[in-house]
Amino acid sequence: MNDTHRASTRDRLLDAAERLFAEHGYAATSLRTVTVAAGANVAAVNYHFGSKEGLFRAVVERAMAAVNTERLRLLAELRAARSVPSVEELVRAFVVTGARIVEHSGERGMTIARFLGQVMSEPDPAIRRLFGAQVGPAEGQYLDALQSALPHLSPKEVAFRYRAMVGLLGLHQSGSLGDLHPGRPVTPTEGDTERLVTLLTAAFLAPRTPG
Amino acid sequence: MNDTHRASTRDRLLDAAERLFAEHGYAATSLRTVTVAAGANVAAVNYHFGSKEGLFRAVVERAMAAVNTERLRLLAELRAARSVPSVEELVRAFVVTGARIVEHSGERGMTIARFLGQVMSEPDPAIRRLFGAQVGPAEGQYLDALQSALPHLSPKEVAFRYRAMVGLLGLHQSGSLGDLHPGRPVTPTEGDTERLVTLLTAAFLAPRTPG
DNA sequence: GTCTATACGAAGATAGAC
DNA sequence: GTCTATCTTCGTATAGAC
Numbered sequence A, B: 001m002n003d004t005h006r007a008s009t010r011d012r013l014l015d016a017a018e019r020l021f022a023e024h025g026y027a028a029t030s031l032r033t034v035t036v037a038a039g040a041n042v043a044a045v046n047y048h049f050g051s052k053e054g055l056f057r058a059v060v061e062r063a064m065a066a067v068n069t070e071r072l073r074l075l076a077e078l079r080a081a082r083s084v085p086s087v088e089e090l091v092r093a094f095v096v097t098g099a100r101i102v103e104h105s106g107e108r109g110m111t112i113a114r115f116l117g118q119v120m121s122e123p124d125p126a127i128r129r130l131f132g133a134q135v136g137p138a139e140g141q142y143l144d145a146l147q148s149a150l151p152h153l154s155p156k157e158v159a160f161r162y163r164a165m166v167g168l169l170g171l172h173q174s175g176s177l178g179d180l181h182p183g184r185p186v187t188p189t190e191g192d193t194e195r196l197v198t199l200l201t202a203a204f205l206a207p208r209t210p211g
Numbered sequence C: 001g002t003c004t005a006t007a008c009g010a011a012g013a014t015a016g017a018c
Numbered sequence D: 001g002t003c004t005a006t007c008t009t010c011g012t013a014t015a016g017a018c
Helices: A009-024 A031-038 A044-049 A052-081 A087-105 A107-119 A125-149 A155-173 A190-205 B009-024 B031-038 B042-049 B052-081 B087-105 B107-119 B125-149 B155-173 B190-205
Strands: none
Touching: A009 A031, A009 A044, A009 A052, A009 A107, A031 A044, A031 A052, A044 A052, A052 A087, A052 A107, A052 A125, A087 A107, A087 A125, A087 A155, A087 A190, A107 A155, A125 A155, A155 A190, A155 B155, A155 B190, A190 B155, A190 B190, B009 B031, B009 B042, B009 B052, B009 B107, B031 B042, B031 B052, B042 B052, B052 B087, B052 B107, B052 B125, B087 B107, B087 B125, B087 B155, B087 B190, B107 B155, B125 B155, B155 B190
């Protein structure tokens, strides 16, 4: 009945939750839906993760681990080739992570991307803090690299543009940048990803904000 | 007990819902919370709006009406001064709308801004369609004006950048562009709004995406 | 016409028996 | 580790008071 055949209950719960949170958001996803999709009992979530929030936390951590690993790998690659990578290279490495993960993890990569895009616009402050903590590791490295490529900008300005990049990428990956009014299905297109790189590169290269 | 003293029940419901949806999102806000905050009975929502979704719809429509009016007014002003407004002028007019509304509507302006920022990352497709329909009116005009200022870009590319602007503004206004890890309160700062204008202007002025 | 009191069934999360 | 039971909260419906 499920696509995830016989992994441990714990893993099947994580997979199902990741997919459902990605599609409907945290609040709108019920534990019953998750457990049914995972072929597990309602109470299994409580046993393995303590609560709905615990499950969510675990899903975020697992997804971010994959993304952070890939991001840092790409950054290291870049630095190996050239000690001060260009802004466009950095942006591309950051943005392309999603696509790379799709290659490595198959279908699930897309789900991860959508899930994380979803997470970053969750209103719940606890969730936002969790996300912030998980982005942390890669964040520091990318901020440093960007600052080196943009020495004329204040750290505040670089940080702002970095957060804009994270946010926009999230919207892109969750399909929110798709056309607003038309029929439904909003999977990000290849072309849009390239457009996003163009746009973000220009945004980073903008002159410093006056005032 | 409420800050909204004696408007009609209908209006108090709209006010309370707007504020609560803005803070917690649609799914996480219960009708009971809304009615208590509005000092009304549970059934009042059903009487006035038919359902939770009906209430939400009404809140979106009211908020968007305010924003669209202001946006179109600013655009008309711009066109009066100069037949082809610059990209920066257009971006600024679009972005500054939130702030203008704050001036005109006091505290509620901030709530509207946060609310609409929230709405645009709601996962529910029905909500997304509703939002798209409401953005429509102003959208056409701005797209035209931007296309005139950027004749070398394809309509597709202009539309993509426009949607990125809408999205980023939403994130900005809902506080999602605030610092990710720190203490909580995330009201957008004046400085960040200026940074946003800089960033978006540069994004629009980027060369066309190759490929 | 507005609004309230109250009830209903479905779905929520968690705790405790197994 | 799992299943059943329980207790809460949800959105909605109804019947009638002002």
